Amino acid sequence: MTLMTSWVPSANSAETPFPLNNLPYGVFSVGHAPARCGVAIGDMILDLTEAETKGLVSLPETAFDAPSWNKLMAMGPDVWADLRAQLTALLSEGGDTSAPLIAQADAQMHLPFQVAEYTDFYAGKHHAMNVGTMFRGPENALPPNWLHIPIGYNGRASSVVVSGTDVVRPNGQTKAPDADMPSFGPSKRLDIELEMGAIVGTGSELGQPISVAQADEMIFGYVLLNDWSARDIQAWEYQPLGPFQAKAFATSISPWIVTPAALEPFRTSTPEREKDLLPYLQEPSPMLFDIALDVTMAPEGKPATTIAQTNYNRMYYSAAQQLAHHASSGCAMSTGDLLGSGTISGPEKSERGSLLELTWGGKEPLTLDTGEVRTFIEDGDTLTLKGAAKGDGYQIGFGEVVGTIKPAVTFPK
Amino acid sequence: MTLMTSWVPSANSAETPFPLNNLPYGVFSVGHAPARCGVAIGDMILDLTEAETKGLVSLPETAFDAPSWNKLMAMGPDVWADLRAQLTALLSEGGDTSAPLIAQADAQMHLPFQVAEYTDFYAGKHHAMNVGTMFRGPENALPPNWLHIPIGYNGRASSVVVSGTDVVRPNGQTKAPDADMPSFGPSKRLDIELEMGAIVGTGSELGQPISVAQADEMIFGYVLLNDWSARDIQAWEYQPLGPFQAKAFATSISPWIVTPAALEPFRTSTPEREKDLLPYLQEPSPMLFDIALDVTMAPEGKPATTIAQTNYNRMYYSAAQQLAHHASSGCAMSTGDLLGSGTISGPEKSERGSLLELTWGGKEPLTLDTGEVRTFIEDGDTLTLKGAAKGDGYQIGFGEVVGTIKPAVTFPK
Structure with a gap:
């Protein structure tokens, strides 16, 4: 092509x-x-x-x-x-x-479509390994189910916004390890997650699972997605039932939906399996895509610094596999459902798709080209994701996902 | 009254x-x-x-x-x-x-309303203690955040059905403790969760938290809710990001929405706090309700046996507290959002709102009045929830939530 x-x-x-x-x-x-x-x-x-x-x-x-x-x-x-x-x-x-x-x-x-429901996955192995190593050590980095299931959780569709929408720093409960009681206030560890989003075009019926091949045909298109995350709120709330308010304040998507037809020349297989997948999750043909991704960060009034560069082809599970798993219990999938890929990171440090990973939990601050030092996002910072599949003398671009952080609001009495 | x-x-x-x-x-x-x-x-x-x-x-x-x-x-x-x-x-x-x-x-x-998004909580202390004791022992039964946060997770709105809808036994991944690999097939540990559902009438804006008092006024009404659960799928999938396919195949609600106006004479406070709540979660006036609840189970073609009787007033957190917490990060709440209370159990064994608790993880089977023995639900069984607030010579009833289990479907090739 x-x-x-x-x-x-x-x-x-x-x-x-x-x-x-x-x-x-x-x-x-x-x-x-x-x-x-x-x-x-x-x-x-x-x-x-x-x-x-x-x-x-x-x-x-x-x-x-x-x-x-x-x-x-x-x-x-x-x-x-x-x-x-x-x-x-x-x-x-x-x-x-x-x-x-x-x-x-x-x-x-x-917003290019009405989001019916929003699901976010955790299907990038480098991300899961990085986060797991930080929280549980390298021996127990991957949860036992990770190589068998595209792990996902239901997110909040009402928080999905289009690129350019300002993001208000969330308030929430956090607890310092040595504190007796939690406290409530603005998140101090505000982060991005570099993701792709797959949009369900045609739905499925309640009680009727679908195959991976059927799932691939149900996907209407893809967007870039930034699943903004409050790491301190997440750390305190997520056991035992998963992320909730830490990821409910904003998820930004690109304004343009790129279709599988446009991406067809860039199809690629998911990486070699470390353990065989159960038949219902096996990919009958290449269902991942080669899409170059990058993230920039700009303090207020300053130029942007590229802080990460990676590729969608780093994912362990494709969107079609995620969608087939999502419907495996008989869960009805609907027109307008949005599936976040999970954070996309590669094996190199420069390929890490979150500040949590880039600064290793805040322990290794980043110095931007403009001299500012960052562990997590500060008020006024602008984060931008970009993505494009690169062809022979042309590219299939997604545009940008831009968001600027505004200060937290005062809580109602 | x-x-x-x-x-x-x-x-x-x-x-x-x-x-x-x-x-x-x-x-x-x-x-x-x-x-x-x-x-x-x-x-x-x-x-x-x-x-x-x-x-x-x-x-x-x-x-x-x-x-x-x-x-x-x-x-x-x-x-x-x-x-x-x-x-x-x-x-x-x-x-x-x-x-x-x-x-x-x-x-x-x-269905009496279009479900915008569905959130399920884990806000009954007896239930959390029972489940925690089974899985982590009595010393660590309650997660450290439990007395501070009404723990919740986002569920799947597309799976909400009205009472009377048959429930197809879900397929899913499970893994026996001694198995090398997971397997895929019909759930063997199919369960109910006895809950109330609160329905959001008027919404809130993204980035704008609400107080508990505001939340109480936003609630349009309440329904009975059965959050069908596949315990074996749940056990294998839920770490680290919470329940997903184990609770995505059906959630049944009563066909009638009972309004706060009708329930006004039955308002009651949440129980005494074991630890003070942060101010944003404190209840300014009684926001829980005295509603008697019961569950029956009937094998195919047989009469029903009452297997549990409890009361909504057993909850540790009210729906208004849950809703205020839900919006605390700035998460926009929408007309038609459904908030499940979490399983309602009381201190007595007869007050347990799930088979997981009633049979203590399957170790203490129930014998029904008709002689059948059950640990979890079998195909053809009908489960019915009922609820009513009992006044002086009258009652405020919710009707029933009825569901009959149909055999699992064959998975598409």
Whole structure:
């Protein structure tokens, strides 16, 4: 696969994240006009609500009359393929240049879909080993189930926000190891988690498990995801039933949903198994993707420093495996469910996808290029995730996930 | 408070769960007609969609044009009080006897509201002590955070079903202590959890914590709740991030939402604290309720045996405390969020709200009145929860939560 050319000039570049090969889906607004569905092409957005009204795009039923992709998502893979074919024809060289385009620079982006439920996994082995080593020592780093189950927990859909949304530092209960009693106040160990998010397009019925192959076909697309985490709140609350308020204040996602069709040339297998998976979790074909990822950190008013660089292909479990496991008990999966991959870290220190790992629990502070020293995130800091699959003379970009930390609020009396 | 009399004769009895004092809210259908909102009165249902159309009930805007209570729930406490006053007047002796009534015997009940997100707590101390003693010994039964935090985890809203829905035995990964590898198949330790569910009526904003008093006012009503659990799946999966597939196959709720207004005479304080709560969790007034609860078990084709009897007043934390904690990090709470209380058990063995406790992990089998012996639930068994607040010559009943277990499905290849 090489760069496909478009009549939109800015799409024909090796540098744009959004060439014709990509066609990622988002929701945007301009000024005070209502939000609507769009597809990114170069530095422009094709207004799909308008394109559908004009008949430039035509599906079995109206898909773009609401500011969310859920309706199209529920229509299933055949309609997804049909839409992509129509968009490719429309935006290719020789396509209809009357298609309604808006400059991305003029648009505000919104959550691209209504999040039904949000699940976060713990499926990166390097991350699990790092965290496990810190908390339980290298001998007991991986929990006994880890090589058999893509460990996950249910998160909070109401906390999912689009890139650019400020993140308010959470309050919570924490307890110092030597304290008699816990105390309540702003988190002092605020962190990121570099993740990919998989979005369920077509759902499954309660009581009806699905295979890994079926799961792969149900995934509508992928986003970058930052699962903001308050490590001190998490440490005190998470036993015995898992993370709760430590991860309920914000999870940021990229505004553009990149489809499996765009990522097809970048499919790769999960790594070799250390222990055979049970048959219901085995991958019938490559279901992970080669996507370069990086994280930057910028103190208020200062330039950003790259603090981590890794790749989605580091994961031990693919999103399809996670989704099949999620439905294995008969749990119904719904259009709009969001599955976080779990923190993505690689074997090198520079590949660690959280500050917890990068600063080894705060013991090894980072010095930024601008001279500031950080263990965890301070008020005013801006954290940015970026990701792109790199092809031959083109890339499939995800855009950015940006978030700036605002001070904690005073608690109501 | 004594029995309030209605022109609906069946409502004027000490035995009916649904006297005029109660007025619980549900969604019903008759035959193939579309489902609609209704309120139970004696053995009848007032058709609220029809009553609104006829002008017998009038609110600031139309509330009952969809088969769910979410729209009314989002309108807030003043509208809730207004509706209750109108319904009380309409159904009192002397009210308008042209109000459209349907026999409950002719109606099929549906989920009364769209569940936004589902959270389950672990806030019953007797339950936590029993389970902790079994798993960690009596010295370490309560986790260190338990007396300070209403411990909870996010559950799966897509698994919430209305009473009467069959429950398919889940498949899942389990591992015998002496086995090298886990295996996959039907759960062998299928259990109930006797709980109450609190339903969030009005939501809160992301980044904006709420007080316990605010939380109490946000609660639209309560249901009975059975959080079906697969103990063998749970034991293998739950470390380190909590229950996942073990509790994702079904959570059954009663079809009728009982309002705080109906339960007002039964308010009671949570028990004396063993350790002072942090200020953000302190109860400014009684926010728990005196509600008698019982559980029966019936093998296929056999009569039921009562296996547990306890009371909601056994809880250590109220739903308002749980809700305030849930929002403490700034987590946005939404109309339709469902909060499970956690398993309700009392100090006596007969008050244990799960088979795990009743049979002490399967070591002390139960013998039913019909002679069958049970450790956990077998295919064909029917489990029923019942609950009622008992007043002076009347009761505020919740109806039943009934579920029958069907055999596990074969997993897709």
